[in-house]
Amino acid sequence: MNQRKGNSRNGRPNGGRPFRKPAGAAPAAPRKKTxxxxxxxxxxxxxxxxxxxxxxxxxxxxxxxxxxxxxxxxxxxxxxxxxxxxxxxxxxxxxxxxxxxxxxxxxxxxxxxxxxxxxxxxxxxxxxxxxxxxxxxxxxxxxxxxxxxxxxxxxxxxxxxxxxxSAITDRDAAIALSLRHSYPEWLVRRWLGAFGEQTTEAICAAGNEPPHGSVRVNRLRESREKTLLQLTEQGFEAAPSDVAPYGVAVKRGGNMADTDGYRAGLWTVQDESSMLVAEIVAPKAGMQVLDCCAAPGGKTTHLAELMEGKGKVWANDVHPHKRELIEGQAERLGLTNVEAITGDAGELPDRFAPGSFDAVLLDAPCSGFGVIRRKPEIKWTKSEEDVLAIAAIQRRLLEAASGLVKPGGVLVYSTCTIERAENEEQVEQFLERHPEFEFDADWPEAVLAPLRTAGIADDSFRGSIQLLPQHFGSDGFYIARLRRRP
Incomplete structure (x- = not known):
C-alpha cells in the first residue's frame, strides 16, 4: 500500500505521534457565521x-x-x-x-x-x-x-x-388570500367581514412590503426644510412625509438612530402614522398633559415639543426599566417639561386627582396588526382570544384615563392595530357609557388636509380615523379625539 511520505500506519504524521501545537500558540479563531x-x-x-x-x-x-x-x-x-x-x-x-x-x-x-x-x-x-x-x-x-x-x-x-x-386560487376567498399573502385564515376572515375582499387583499399585500424609515423633526431645534437638506447631503434618500407635518420619509441610508443628527437631538425615529397622534392631541404651551402608556417616549417627546417646552407632560409606563428610555429621549431632545413616572395606567386615578389634565393620551396596548410589516411574527403569535383579552384591558384603561380629563379637556385614544373590536367598537362603547364625552372633529388643518386628499377623512368625519398600511406606506393606526363636555 502506498502511503504519503512521513505518514505512519495510523495515518498520523511524525511517526504516529499526535500533532501538538507549539507551546503558547493562540487557539484557532472560531469560524465566522455567514x-x-x-x-x-x-x-x-x-x-x-x-x-x-x-x-x-x-x-x-x-x-x-x-x-x-x-x-x-x-x-x-x-x-x-x-x-x-x-x-x-x-x-x-x-x-x-x-x-x-x-x-x-x-x-x-x-x-x-x-x-x-x-x-x-x-x-x-x-x-x-x-x-x-x-x-x-x-x-x-x-x-x-x-x-x-x-x-x-x-x-x-x-x-x-x-x-x-397569483396561481393560488380557491372558491373560499379567505383561504385564497390566506395562502396567497401568507396570513392566518382566522385573521383574513375577520378583515373580510370588516373591510371587504378588495381592501383586505390590499392590507395583506401592504403588510408584506418592506418598511421605509422615517424621522420626526424636533421643531424646537431645526426646520423640516433644513433637515431634508442635511439628510440629502449625507447621502440619504429623504422626502417630506405625505401625512405627518414634521415627518421625513427615508427610503435609503441605513440606521437613522446611528447619525449625528439623531445624537444631537435634531430628530426622533418614529413611524409617520404614529407622528399624527400628538398632533391630534394638539396641546398648547403651558398645559398639563398625561401620556398614560408612554414608553419608549416618541409621543411623549412630541407632545413636549408641541408645547414649546412649557407646561408639563407626565409620561407613565408600567415597566420601571422603560422610565430611563423616556428620560433619555427627553434629555437628548433638550426637553425639560417631561416627567417620567412608573405604574399601571389603570391605577393613575390613585395618583392624580379627577380632572387634573388639560389633555390625556391613551396610546393603548393592542394586538399590533397595524405594524405587521415591521414585526411579521405578530400575525402568527396572536389569536382571536388575544383580541378579546386586549380589548378588555383597553376598556379598563379608558375608564381610568377618562376621569383625569378636566371639563372641556381632550382625551385621545390610539392604537397601532386595525381591529375594530379594539378601535371603533371600543370608542363607541365608551361613549355609550360616558355621555359626558363626545367626538371632537376640531383637528389641526395640517393633519386633516392629507387625510382628506386620501379619502380617509370624508364628509362623515366626526373625529376618528383608521389608517391602513396601504394608505401612506406607514403603520396601520387608529386615532380618536374626544372632548369632555364643559
Whole structure:
C-alpha cells in the first residue's frame, strides 16, 4: 500500500505521534457565521422562544459584526421568511415526500429561508441559495438531510414559473388570500367581514412590503426644510412625509438612530402614522398633559415639543426599566417639561386627582396588526382570544384615563392595530357609557388636509380615523379625539 511520505500506519504524521501545537500558540479563531446562518439562528429563536424578530435580529447582527451588504441580506431573509412562511409551506409541501411536520425545526426553517430566496428574491442566483443551504445542512446534520434539502430546493427551482402567488386560487376567498399573502385564515376572515375582499387583499399585500424609515423633526431645534437638506447631503434618500407635518420619509441610508443628527437631538425615529397622534392631541404651551402608556417616549417627546417646552407632560409606563428610555429621549431632545413616572395606567386615578389634565393620551396596548410589516411574527403569535383579552384591558384603561380629563379637556385614544373590536367598537362603547364625552372633529388643518386628499377623512368625519398600511406606506393606526363636555 502506498502511503504519503512521513505518514505512519495510523495515518498520523511524525511517526504516529499526535500533532501538538507549539507551546503558547493562540487557539484557532472560531469560524465566522455567514449571513444565512445568522438568519437561520434568528428564525429558530423567534419560532421556538417567541422572541421578537427585530430585537433578536439586532442582537445577532451586533454580535456578528457583518459587512453592511451581508447584514442587509440577513435582515431580508429573517423578515421575508417570517412574512411568507404560510405560502412557502404551501409550496414546500408539494416536494417534501414525508411532509413538513416530521422535519426537525432547523431543517424546516432552512427550507423556508432558501425557498424564500428562490421564489421572492430575483437578485440572488439560484445556485447560491441552494449551495449555501446544502452546506449548512451538511454542517448541522448528515448526508441524508443535505441530500433531501438539495433535492427539494432544486425541484422548487425547476418549477419556479408555476410557483407564484397569483396561481393560488380557491372558491373560499379567505383561504385564497390566506395562502396567497401568507396570513392566518382566522385573521383574513375577520378583515373580510370588516373591510371587504378588495381592501383586505390590499392590507395583506401592504403588510408584506418592506418598511421605509422615517424621522420626526424636533421643531424646537431645526426646520423640516433644513433637515431634508442635511439628510440629502449625507447621502440619504429623504422626502417630506405625505401625512405627518414634521415627518421625513427615508427610503435609503441605513440606521437613522446611528447619525449625528439623531445624537444631537435634531430628530426622533418614529413611524409617520404614529407622528399624527400628538398632533391630534394638539396641546398648547403651558398645559398639563398625561401620556398614560408612554414608553419608549416618541409621543411623549412630541407632545413636549408641541408645547414649546412649557407646561408639563407626565409620561407613565408600567415597566420601571422603560422610565430611563423616556428620560433619555427627553434629555437628548433638550426637553425639560417631561416627567417620567412608573405604574399601571389603570391605577393613575390613585395618583392624580379627577380632572387634573388639560389633555390625556391613551396610546393603548393592542394586538399590533397595524405594524405587521415591521414585526411579521405578530400575525402568527396572536389569536382571536388575544383580541378579546386586549380589548378588555383597553376598556379598563379608558375608564381610568377618562376621569383625569378636566371639563372641556381632550382625551385621545390610539392604537397601532386595525381591529375594530379594539378601535371603533371600543370608542363607541365608551361613549355609550360616558355621555359626558363626545367626538371632537376640531383637528389641526395640517393633519386633516392629507387625510382628506386620501379619502380617509370624508364628509362623515366626526373625529376618528383608521389608517391602513396601504394608505401612506406607514403603520396601520387608529386615532380618536374626544372632548369632555364643559
Amino acid at each position: 449571513a444565512r446562518e445568522i438568519a437561520l439562528d434568528t428564525l429558530l429563536r423567534v419560532s421556538e422562544t417567541g422572541a421578537y424578530s427585530n430585537l433578536q435580529l439586532n442582537r445577532a447582527l451586533s454580535d456578528a459584526q457583518l459587512q453592511r451588504a451581508d447584514a442587509a441580506l440577513a435582515t431580508e431573509l429573517v423578515y421575508g421568511t417570517i412574512q411568507r412562511q404560510l405560502t412557502l409551506d404551501h409550496w414546500l409541501a408539494h416536494f417534501a415526500a414525508k411532509g413538513l411536520r416530521k422535519l426537525e425545526p432547523w431543517v424546516h426553517q432552512l427550507l423556508r429561508m432558501s425557498a424564500y430566496q428562490l421564489l421572492y428574491l430575483d437578485r440572488i442566483p439560484a445556485h447560491a441559495a441552494v449551495n449555501e443551504a446544502v452546506t449548512i445542512a451538511k454542517r448541522r446534520g448528515h448526508q441524508g438531510i443535505s441530500g433531501m434539502v438539495n433535492g427539494i430546493l432544486r425541484s422548487i427551482d425547476r418549477n419556479r414559473s408555476e410557483l407564484t402567488a
